[in-house]
Amino acid sequence: MTAKPDIKSLYRDELAKLCDQPYRADQVLQWVYQKNADSFAGMSNMPAALREQLAAQFELNAVHSVHTRNASDTTEKFLFQLRDRSLIETVLIPATPGLTTQSDRHTVCISTQVGCAYGCKFCASGLEGVKRNLTAAEIVDQVVHVQRLSGERVSNIVVMGMGEPLANYDNVLRALRIINAGWALGIGARKMTISTVGLAPRIRQLADEPMQIRLAISLHGATDDVRSQIMPVNKKHPLQELLDACDYYVNTRQRILTFEYILIEGVNDSLDQAHKLGAIARRLRAKVNLIPYNPVDGLQWRRPGRDRCKMFAHTLKSHGITATLRTEKGTDINAACGQLRLQRQNVGMPEHTVADQ
Ligand code: SAH
DSSP: OOOOOBGGGOOHHHHHHHSSSTHHHHHHHIIIIISOOSOSTTOTTSOHHHHHHHHHHOBOOSEEEEEEEEOTTSOEEEEEEETTSOEEEEEEEESSTTOSSOOOOEEEEOOOEEEOSSOOTTOSTTTTOEEEEOOHHHHHHHHHHHHHHHOOOOOEEEEOSSSOGGGGHHHHHHHHHHHHSTTTTOOOGGGEEEEESOOHHHHHHHHTSSSOOEEEEEOOOSSHHHHHHHOTHHHHSOHHHHHHHHHHHHHTTTOOEEEEEEEOTTTTOOHHHHHHHHHHHHHTTOEEEEEEOOOOTTOOOOOOOHHHHHHHHHHHHTTTOOEEEOOOSOGGGTOSTTHHHHHHHSTTOOOOOOOOO
16 A cells, blocks of 8 residues: 655645646635545545545544543643554643733743653653654644634644754654645744754754744753753753754754753752853843743652742742743643653553642
8 A cells, every 4th residue: 555645744835736637726725725635535525536535535634633632721632543543742832821911922831742762861762762754744633623612713833842853853843834824724833932952053044044933942950960960862862962953053043942951859949050040041131931840750850948049949930031930730630741651651550630730
């Protein structure tokens, strides 16, 4: 059996070349991205013969929803199955949950690989290694399906789900270009953030892309000894190499950088690390997102107490840094990457809930 191309992996001009009459491409794209069509058969303004032909020629759905969970804070988590039965996770995060003023900002957190090869010691996604890269269609389709299932229009994308996006560079960039395109989802590049474990050569490559995507670095340690303890990738691309690449990124077209820093008790939460992080962030004019560690079943790490987290943030701010201490969303649905999938695979494992803070 030869595989049919996934329609959501194609740019408009590639699709037009595959259609008998190029204007049909726009009609099909309308159905796929504006009307969220679930089947070619349902594309009712097209001749039946053409609908059949399209169905024979292309795959329409690359993901299939198998599970949805709602957190008490209105974060919604989706477990999607791919055609090879692999499972991936996608999360819908409203901007201001629980507030009376309705926010029109809806952020989707998407996955880019099945599993992850980088084995960060605190993360559920890497526990079983990486199985494969997602195709562009599998990445785009997460957003299309979340829109269809939730009835919400997605305005922001964070590439912070399962996998290392820069290790699947070509498919991720293709997917983001499609998500950005006016003929598809029309989400602005500045509304997209790629989060990376710190693949320095790929950060330089991203800096040279014309698209103005935002970049977040999972730093989690301000010195090589602390960072290497929890992120094996630091041995391959140590801090100096990573920060040089960040420097290049920031100074190419004046882009903004964010550092993500998980706070883990007794590992990276010392005030010495806070001062060193402050100096690094100041040099790169970067913002810092502090995230109290979200416990993962089977891992021994703990989050520091509230006072320690606040003190860490305060120390950073004394360096003139914009630092936010994130109050996590979705902890009661295991929304940290890889957790829902892990639970689904380890059948029989009790539900693990963390009290909202
Ligand atoms: N591979 C990319 C994107 C996926 S991880 C990266 O490393 O950035 C997205 C973010 O979630 C990263 O900052 C990661 O460090 C963080 N994360 C992973 N496990 C976590 C946990 N248990 N608690 C809090 N944050 C976690």
